[in-house]
Amino acid sequence: MNLDYTPDEIAFQQRMRAFFAANIDERLRALVRTGTRLEPREYVAYQQLLAAQGWGAPTWPTEYGGTGWTPTQYYIFEAESARADAPQQFHQGLELIGPVLFTYGSDAQKQKYLPRIISGEDWWCQGYSEPGAGSDLASLKTRAVRDGDHYVVTGQKIWTSYAHAASHMFCLVRTEIRPRRQEGISLLLIDMKSPGIRVRPILTLDERHHVNEVFLDEVRVPAEDLVGEEGKGWNYGKVLLDRERGLSAALGLRLGQYVRVVKSRAAAVRLGATTLLADPGFRDKLAQIEIEMLALEYMGLRTLADAVAGLDSGPRASMLKIRWSELIQRITELWVEALGYDAACFAPLDDATDLPADMPSPMASYLHARVTTIYGGANEVQRNIIARRSLGL
């Protein structure tokens, strides 16, 4: 595995570094490095900033308005973005439905939807999970019945991130009941302003509103907004698995942001004549986390090398997801430890950290990090994938 960048890649890295240094303001940096969930308008503003550079879709082919970057260029872009505490782009339009559309969508769908994802005009939410269908997604029950040139959709989705801000939802629905549950599922593009849609907020442990229940009551969806063939919606998810290798390589890059904040806080906590950062017990935990972060970074680089060489990385995307999610939880735990009594407070901690006064408490970030082992495919389910693909179980 050759880890050296070529001269062109080094020039690209310098260009990215200069861009991020010049264009990300301090407030946004502070939000990002504390793991604070951004508001939709903040994501949109960032998307517009990148789109103005022609970088709105870093992983898409040029024919659909993407950059056409290589996996290595994308990795460098992400690494420089993380280094500057810039946000990650909101991924549900860019990385979930966008690639499905340019791979399986009709020409009309490509023309209508893809440019508006890049420009940030449309905001997509993902309507997959239901009260009885999470890990076992194939048991979803939301029904779509064909009625002339429309589908009529009735059912309920849950945990739908940012549905309250979304203009559209890509939604898995059941169009037919078949013995094999993965068959008979279709993928519909739904305008969130359609009559019959009701969005109800769910407040999460960190007392913030980001996920929702979405109720669909006889929602009429034009048949032209069916993606690909009726009943084949399950297969379209596979395109995402193929893209996953290149994307997951960059997964660990952002953990360093949190570690920098933890160190800065621990350096400010006095323990007699010394500081918490100098305490051997605390240092030991921090060092262990940093070692594992380095290992994660190298696993990411191996995945990147495979993606560049067109090789299959096996279940490494699952391994990366497990290690990343566990590490982010441990780092935020250490952060709470460093805050001591202050961590009990849910209000802004303007005097206790280097955060601006309008930031939420790090406790909110700690609580929110509990979700990382559940979403994006629960970790137990990822372990099943590893067991099946690596161990043949």
Ligand SMILES: Cc1cc2nc3c(=O)[nH]c(=O)nc-3n(C[C@H](O)[C@H](O)[C@H](O)COP(=O)(O)OP(=O)(O)OC[C@H]3O[C@@H](n4cnc5c(N)ncnc54)[C@H](O)[C@@H]3O)c2cc1C
């Ligand atoms: C904050 C947040 C945001 C989300 N955003 C979205 C979104 O935008 N759109 C969307 O569609 N969904 C979203 N989800 C839903 C998410 O995808 C599901 O929560 C996830 O798939 C798990 O499903 P579940 O909650 O039904 O739990 P379950 O699937 O019921 O799992 C419960 C527990 O059982 C374990 N388990 C389940 N099956 C197995 C198995 N076969 N072997 C071993 N253990 C197993 C799980 O690992 C977990 O620990 C979000 C969830 C959260 C918490």
